[in-house]
Amino acid sequence: MATLSTLQQADIQHFIHPFTDSKTLGEKGTRIIERAEGVYLWDIEGRKLLDGMAGLWCVNVGYGRQSIVDAVSKQMQQLPYYNSFFQCTHPPAIELAKTIAELAPAHMNCVFFTGSGSESNDTNLRMVRRYWDLKGQPTKKTIISRDNAYHGSTVAGASLGGMSGMHKQGDLPIPGIVHIAQPYWYGEGGDLTPEAFGLQAAQALEAKILELGEENVAAFIAEPFQGAGGVIIPPSTYWPEIKRILAKYDVLLILDEVISGFGRTGCWFAAEYFDLKPDLISIAKGMTSGYVPMGGVIIADRIAEVIKNQCGEFTHGYTYSGHPVAAAAALENIRIIVQEKLVEKVATETAPYFQSRLQQLAEHPLVGEVRGIGLVAAIELVKDKSLRQRFNSDIGVGTWCRDLCIEHGLVMRSVGDTMIISPPLTISLAQVDELIEKAIKALNDTY
Ligand code: PLP
Numbered sequence: 001m002a003t004l005s006t007l008q009q010a011d012i013q014h015f016i017h018p019f020t021d022s023k024t025l026g027e028k029g030t031r032i033i034e035r036a037e038g039v040y041l042w043d044i045e046g047r048k049l050l051d052g053m054a055g056l057w058c059v060n061v062g063y064g065r066q067s068i069v070d071a072v073s074k075q076m077q078q079l080p081y082y083n084s085f086f087q088c089t090h091p092p093a094i095e096l097a098k099t100i101a102e103l104a105p106a107h108m109n110c111v112f113f114t115g116s117g118s119e120s121n122d123t124n125l126r127m128v129r130r131y132w133d134l135k136g137q138p139t140k141k142t143i144i145s146r147d148n149a150y151h152g153s154t155v156a157g158a159s160l161g162g163m164s165g166m167h168k169q170g171d172l173p174i175p176g177i178v179h180i181a182q183p184y185w186y187g188e189g190g191d192l193t194p195e196a197f198g199l200q201a202a203q204a205l206e207a208k209i210l211e212l213g214e215e216n217v218a219a220f221i222a223e224p225f226q227g228a229g230g231v232i233i234p235p236s237t238y239w240p241e242i243k244r245i246l247a248k249y250d251v252l253l254i255l256d257e258v259i260s261g262f263g264r265t266g267c268w269f270a271a272e273y274f275d276l277k278p279d280l281i282s283i284a285k286g287m288t289s290g291y292v293p294m295g296g297v298i299i300a301d302r303i304a305e306v307i308k309n310q311c312g313e314f315t316h317g318y319t320y321s322g323h324p325v326a327a328a329a330a331l332e333n334i335r336i337i338v339q340e341k342l343v344e345k346v347a348t349e350t351a352p353y354f355q356s357r358l359q360q361l362a363e364h365p366l367v368g369e370v371r372g373i374g375l376v377a378a379i380e381l382v383k384d385k386s387l388r389q390r391f392n393s394d395i396g397v398g399t400w401c402r403d404l405c406i407e408h409g410l411v412m413r414s415v416g417d418t419m420i421i422s423p424p425l426t427i428s429l430a431q432v433d434e435l436i437e438k439a440i441k442a443l444n445d446t447y
Pocket residue numbers: 056115116117118119121150151152153223227228256257258259284285295
């Protein structure tokens with residue numbers, strides 16, 4: 001058994017980690033990351049790791065940005081905190097709302113600030129219900145989501161999400177939230193073509209609306225592609241059919257862009273990538289590149305007008321809604337993305353190269369499917385690729401591969417036996433090569 005450092009021992013003794021089985025920490029301890037620069041991390045033992053996950057899908061501009069440090073420091077000196085409640089606000093929050101409105105789809109011109117993606121989705125739940133109340137349709141309350149979706153970890157966020165493991169802890173989902181099947185062709189498509197399966201998965205929404213009664217359905221919430229569920233990218237037929245159904249029954253679309261927003265698909269928002277016209281967009285993560293916590297909801301004009309003009313006081317908000325220091329970080333982060341043309345670079349250069357290099361991994365005997373868009377991808381590890389046959393989940397092949405990636409100096413995440421990659425948008429082509437080479441070594445060792 002490895003000797004744990006004093007820091008690791010203190011960690012195990014005092015720190016209950018999110019999404020971690022504490023018992024697994026006993027032998028090896030936690031991996032303590034001490035510093036970072038560009039796309040690289042260094043752990044406390046001095047090991048250099050290429051961060052193939054941009055932290056938790058969030059460090060879009062990469063680590064070590066002095067200009068964000070400077071912006072935050074300047075803001076802390078000038079005004080470290082003030083609220084945006086009760087007829088007050090401050091310049092960074094105003095400027096950020098305006099900046100985001102300019103980047104968002106044309107029909108979305110207002111922002112409600114939160115502290116995280118989970119809080120954004122809690123906000124969505126309250127906002128859509130309030131909207132329908134004010135529109136004189138108070139029975140429109142139910143929100144339809146999907147199995148295996150991830151919308152955060154607060155009570156509403158976890159309920160909106162479709163993770164059965166989360167629902168089991170804490171008696172979730174709360175009432176008024178129902179789930180339909182996810183559009184996961186590789187895992188659940190059977191003999192159907194991706195196109196036929198995509199249509200079938202979308203039509204589950206129509207069936208659910210008809211079952212509940214359209215007069216009772218407020219909104220459909222979805223990630224453009226499911227991130228934490230395993231980078232599940234809907235077949236091409238899915239979103240057009242969903243759009244048709246939402247329009248037919250006047251059901252709002254909440255698009256959760258906490259991962260996909262701020263450039264990951266090669267568009268500022270994946271709404272553009274998938275040609276969607278959402279009513280609400282959840283944002284967080286890449287909004288500040290994770291330098292400071294912050295989230296928000298971008299609001300379509302038709303909702304914003306009702307909330308502004310008819311709601312009276314919207315009795316919702318967080319102490320840190322629009323926090324000036326977070327807003328300063330977000331503004332500088334966005335300035336960097338614009339100045340370095342990162343969105344365009346992902347679209348025209350990095351993502352095409354990344355996706356083509358990834359196809360090399362599809363030839364590996366352990367790999368059933370490689371799928372991705374922009375700078376995000378999944379690699380499905382299977383026992384028999386010709387039969388799409390999976391390993392027994394008890395074996396933990398994904399965890400094994402993830403640990404072997406670390407041995408080769410690469411951070412990849414495993415969701416079951418699906419390996420996930422979502423590097424900083426600043427990754428260079430040479431670093432993409434490095435990532436692929438390390439991934440191949442880890443796959444070879446796993447095999
Ligand atoms: N929505 C999506 C799509 C996410 O991926 C996440 C986090 O991974 C969240 C919401 C929750 O965000 P947070 O952890 O900031 O509360």
